[in-house]
Amino acid sequence: MDGSARIERALNRAIELGEGPGAPPRLAAAMRHAVFPRGARVRPRLCLAVAAACGDDEPELTDAAAASIELLHCASLVHDDLPCFDDAATRRGKPSVHRAFGERLAVLAGDALIVMAFEAIAHAKCSPERLPRVILTVAGSVGMPLGIAAGQAWECEPEVDLAHYHQSKTGALFAAATMLGAAAAGRDPQPWRALGERIGEAYQVADDIRDAAADEDEMGKPAGQDAALGRPSAVSELGLSGALARLDQLLKEAIAAIPACPGEGDLKSLILAEAKRLVPKHLAAPQAA
Amino acid sequence: MDGSARIERALNRAIELGEGPGAPPRLAAAMRHAVFPRGARVRPRLCLAVAAACGDDEPELTDAAAASIELLHCASLVHDDLPCFDDAATRRGKPSVHRAFGERLAVLAGDALIVMAFEAIAHAKCSPERLPRVILTVAGSVGMPLGIAAGQAWECEPEVDLAHYHQSKTGALFAAATMLGAAAAGRDPQPWRALGERIGEAYQVADDIRDAAADEDEMGKPAGQDAALGRPSAVSELGLSGALARLDQLLKEAIAAIPACPGEGDLKSLILAEAKRLVPKHLAAPQAA
Numbered sequence: 379m380d381g382s383a384r385i386e387r388a389l390n391r392a393i394e395l396g397e398g399p400g401a402p403p404r405l406a407a408a409m410r411h412a413v414f415p416r417g418a419r420v421r422p423r424l425c426l427a428v429a430a431a432c433g434d435d436e437p438e439l440t441d442a443a444a445a446s447i448e449l450l451h452c453a454s455l456v457h458d459d460l461p462c463f464d465d466a467a468t469r470r471g472k473p474s475v476h477r478a479f480g481e482r483l484a485v486l487a488g489d490a491l492i493v494m495a496f497e498a499i500a501h502a503k504c505s506p507e508r509l510p511r512v513i514l515t516v517a518g519s520v521g522m523p524l525g526i527a528a529g530q531a532w533e534c535e536p537e538v539d540l541a542h543y544h545q546s547k548t549g550a551l552f553a554a555a556t557m558l559g560a561a562a563a564g565r566d567p568q569p570w571r572a573l574g575e576r577i578g579e580a581y582q583v584a585d586d587i588r589d590a591a592a593d594e595d596e597m598g599k600p601a602g603q604d605a606a607l608g609r610p611s612a613v614s615e616l617g618l619s620g621a622l623a624r625l626d627q628l629l630k631e632a633i634a635a636i637p638a639c640p641g642e643g644d645l646k647s648l649i650l651a652e653a654k655r656l657v658p659k660h661l662a663a664p665q666a667a
Numbered sequence: 668m669d670g671s672a673r674i675e676r677a678l679n680r681a682i683e684l685g686e687g688p689g690a691p692p693r694l695a696a697a698m699r700h701a702v703f704p705r706g707a708r709v710r711p712r713l714c715l716a717v718a719a720a721c722g723d724d725e726p727e728l729t730d731a732a733a734a735s736i737e738l739l740h741c742a743s744l745v746h747d748d749l750p751c752f753d754d755a756a757t758r759r760g761k762p763s764v765h766r767a768f769g770e771r772l773a774v775l776a777g778d779a780l781i782v783m784a785f786e787a788i789a790h791a792k793c794s795p796e797r798l799p800r801v802i803l804t805v806a807g808s809v810g811m812p813l814g815i816a817a818g819q820a821w822e823c824e825p826e827v828d829l830a831h832y833h834q835s836k837t838g839a840l841f842a843a844a845t846m847l848g849a850a851a852a853g854r855d856p857q858p859w860r861a862l863g864e865r866i867g868e869a870y871q872v873a874d875d876i877r878d879a880a881a882d883e884d885e886m887g888k889p890a891g892q893d894a895a896l897g898r899p900s901a902v903s904e905l906g907l908s909g910a911l912a913r914l915d916q917l918l919k920e921a922i923a924a925i926p927a928c929p930g931e932g933d934l935k936s937l938i939l940a941e942a943k944r945l946v947p948k949h950l951a952a953p954q955a956a
Binding site: 395396397398399400401402403404405406409453457460462463479480481482483485486488489490492493494496497499500501506507509510513514516517518520521522523524525527528530531532533534535539542545546 | 788
């Protein structure tokens with residue numbers, strides 16, 4: 379089974395856990411709306427790729443960890459789209475959850491998706507000693523002090539720590555993706571953090587480029603939001619060509635950060651293939667190696 | 668160390684995990700505001716009481732489970748108080764989190780508290796086979812299909828399933844409290860569900876009585892909200908004296924539902940003592956036994 383099929387199956391299994399007897403139907407529908415149809419699934423695919431490079435000897439745990447990361451990503455999008463944050467009308471080319479289901483169900487759908495991320499992992503059959511490390515890695519990526527909630531919170535501080543802002547808002551889930559792939563395969567996750575962080579930074583720069591240079595049809599969400607909302611952006615800081623050069627540099631650093639492992643070559647190829655998805659089609663794709 | 672001291676210590680340890688280097692200060696402050704100073708801590712005290720009745724042979728796990736339940740309760744209060752739900756100005760006698768820190772930080776504080784609930788448990792040293800059961804019990808109490816998020820979501824459905832609404836909105840965390848106490852002590856949690864559910868129902872009826880009959884100073888939050896917002900209430904359904912009789916009946920059922928265990932007598936005494944806290948001082952306390 380290829381990675382995408384594994385991820386969709388794992389996400390379906392997790393969502394179905396929440397659709398049992400007694401579930402309020404509109405919240406169940408809001409959660410499905412948030413998770414399906416698929417986005418790029420870049421984080422769970424990265425998790426699976428790292429697990430494969432490390433042997434992937436407990437694939438049920440790997441699948442649950444990959445699903446967990448995507449559920450948390452979806453939860454963060456639902457809450458980031460709320461009126462009190464971005465008030466985004468569209469996401470992945472369709473109405474945002476609060477526009478489709480109302481603000482209350484959007485708050486609750488995000489909450490329930492966070493819970494489901496942990497539930498999916500605890501449901502997976504695995505060596506018992508792997509579970510706490512996997513759960514702590516997930517929790518670290520999404521909570522405080524350095525997870526995505528912390529990253530979003532920097533937008534509410536009078537003085538922004540930009541390094542922590544980027545590291546936590548975007549980097550945290552990418553670092554978790556690589557670390558979880560390793561942890562699910564029984565490896566120490568720490569050596570895998572740098573790879574995820576570099577890819578996360580690259581993704582943030584690419585997102586800034588897309589926000590500045592792409593149109594809404596291509597992105598599936600409103601473009602030009604960074605400038606409109608005065609948010610920090612690699613394009614406003616470095617210009618468009620400077621941002622493209624920075625993206626190229628980050629991808630080189632990511633490749634260099636891959637720890638020694640049996641599947642090192644395949645992992646490198648996958649990361650380079652991913653990089654081509656990150657920038658608008660009318661801009662030249664960066665060459666990382 | 669008495670139960671209250673254990674709970675406050677466990678909550679402090681959990682919150683401190685989120686206050687490490689790099690934490691955005693206002694989100695950290697919002698989380699503390701949501702959790703301290705203490706509310707009644709009725710759910711974690713119930714968890715500890717059940718664990719004690721079952722032997723409490725891994726108290727670090729018990730403490731983490733008790734803290735987890737309280738963190739989730741606090742998270743649900745923060746989100747329930749948001750403008751799109753109750754728009755409550757006060758909570759536990761001080762400004763609600765969104766009034767003190769703004770709506771965005773209130774959303775994020777709730778999210779981060781949910782994450783922290785799982786993190787606290789995964790941090791606890793425990794027999795590895797106990798961890799998945801504890802985490803699944805926590806997740807079941809707060810997510811879908813029957814946790815508190817589901818309970819809150821019934822308020823957004825065109826047709827409300829009242830049994831599921833009450834069971835999940837209030838009962839779920841109480842059922843989790845008793846089940847977690849048992850699970851943390853290495854027992855099968857299922858026989859402990861009924862006790863938690865009856866206490867949860869009793870607590871809901873008592874809350875309805877307080878909402879109808881107490882004043883804001885006594886409750887630490889606005890009174891008369893059920894009638895103002897047209898929410899289902901035991902008082903509107905049964906009248907005040909009927910609700911008091913129902914509360915008495917539920918406490919009798921709770922006592923009868925205690926599974927056989929070494930600390931059965933102490934547990935019964937504790938539940939009866941708790942019952943006295945539940946109704947406004949000017950109403951006669953029910954006699955459950």
